[in-house]
Amino acid sequence: MxxxxxxxxxxxxxxxxxxxxxxxxxxxxxxxxxxxxxxxxxxxxxxxxxxxxxxxxxxxxxxxxxxxxxxxxxxxxxxxxxxxxxxxxxxxxxxxxxxxxxxxxxxxxxxxxxxxxxxxxxxxxxxxNLGPEPLQSTAEDLALRLGARRAGVKSLLLNQTVLAGIGNIYADESLFAARIHPASLAANIPLAKRVQLCSELQRILLEAIAAGGSTISDYRNAYGKSGIFQDSFEVYGKKGQPCPACGRALKAEQIAGRTSTHCPRCQKLY
Known part of the structure; x- marks a missing residue:
């Protein structure tokens, strides 16, 4: 999507x-x-x-x-x-x-x-019922919004009433960048770590926009061109490949109803 x-x-x-x-x-x-x-x-x-x-x-x-x-x-x-x-x-x-x-x-x-x-x-x-736009809020405000709910952080990132516009790609990529396991409870993640997550999310979104988005299969822009941000993925869709940080094989499991790719060594479970 x-x-x-x-x-x-x-x-x-x-x-x-x-x-x-x-x-x-x-x-x-x-x-x-x-x-x-x-x-x-x-x-x-x-x-x-x-x-x-x-x-x-x-x-x-x-x-x-x-x-x-x-x-x-x-x-x-x-x-x-x-x-x-x-x-x-x-x-x-x-x-x-x-x-x-x-x-x-x-x-x-x-x-x-x-x-x-x-x-x-x-x-x-x-x-x-749409939540705030991630690029029109501060990382601090987004972090407080995530921490206010007793739910998994991956589920909250995908919940359009919590944050607007985020899907599986950018949830997985931002969680890896912040070294947070996708099955973590958001309220258990320290505030500073949640701020880091939201800062990484904003950075990745801006980089993806600059790259014209990510093309996995069907996506094309208004001119019929593919995006190229998929070339910058660190974990999404890379089950079994070496973690770019530690070299251990990346793992994929069902979290929040979606396939979530992560590094079991680098990403801490809270």
């Missing part, structure tokens, strides 16, 4: 491509992936800017409306040139001035989109 750096990269690329452009026509949409609003209201609207909240991609329109996409596992939003063939699993096509097309595709159909007015999106329970 695209996480914060991947969706941020898509948002920045789309903003460059579509800001100020008017939607001429909605050519196609799949009703089953529509969560709110009426695509028939989109023609005539102008795209004012594109942003991200958590793992949501937000295309803002004049008159305060917002076209929101959740990409889930395999969703993509990109701009196709005139005459370019549509992918097989295309679920929304918005033709723009100049005849470029804003495309939403998703092979598995887990992703979805909705059209929300300014009050509607704030009233959406999923949006309402």
């Amino acid at each position: 695209p996480e914060l750096p991947e969706v941020e990269t898509i948002a920045r690329g789309l903003h460059t491509l579509v800001q100020g452009r008017r939607i001429r026509e909605v050519l196609h949409f799949t009703p089953s992936v529509l969560r709110a609003g009426n695509p028939g209201s989109l023609p005539g609207r102008t795209i004012t800017y594109v942003s991200r909240r958590a793992k949501l991609l937000l295309v803002h329109l004049d008159q305060g409306e917002c076209l929101a996409f959740h990409l889930k596992m395999t969703g993509r939003v990109w701009v196709a040139s005139p005459g370019q063939d549509l992918p097989k699993h295309t679920h929304l096509v918005c033709e723009l001035e100049g005849r470029d097309r804003l495309i939403f595709e998703d092979t598995r159909r887990f992703g979805f989109f909705g059209i929300y007015g300014p009050q509607d999106i704030e009233a959406w329970s999923f949006y309402q």
Whole structure:
């Protein structure tokens, strides 16, 4: 699933491509992936800017409306040139001035989109309950938020109501960087160590954004390009390979319902 750096990269690329452009026509949409609003209201609207909240991609329109996409596992939003063939699993096509097309595709159909007015999106329970943005908070504030709950630290990092936008990749990488075992109870981790974890998380997120995100299989940015941060992974997806710090074989186990790769020697269990 695209996480914060991947969706941020898509948002920045789309903003460059579509800001100020008017939607001429909605050519196609799949009703089953529509969560709110009426695509028939989109023609005539102008795209004012594109942003991200958590793992949501937000295309803002004049008159305060917002076209929101959740990409889930395999969703993509990109701009196709005139005459370019549509992918097989295309679920929304918005033709723009100049005849470029804003495309939403998703092979598995887990992703979805909705059209929300300014009050509607704030009233959406999923949006309402999102936690703070990791890059818009201090490491100290994030550390206090993690320590306030009696739950596993990996579970809390993945919980979108605690921190917004973090998934398995960046949870595993930041826990390794801070040398914290993913099965640790957050409240048992000393405050200074939690601050270190959140500082490492912020550093890794910024580095991943600079690298265009991580491409494991399906992720592409707004230009159709892969990210390269996967080349910098220290532990994610590297079960059995030597730990980059001590050389011991990395271990993978199910923690918080996800495969968690870690070093049993370097990462302390609290």
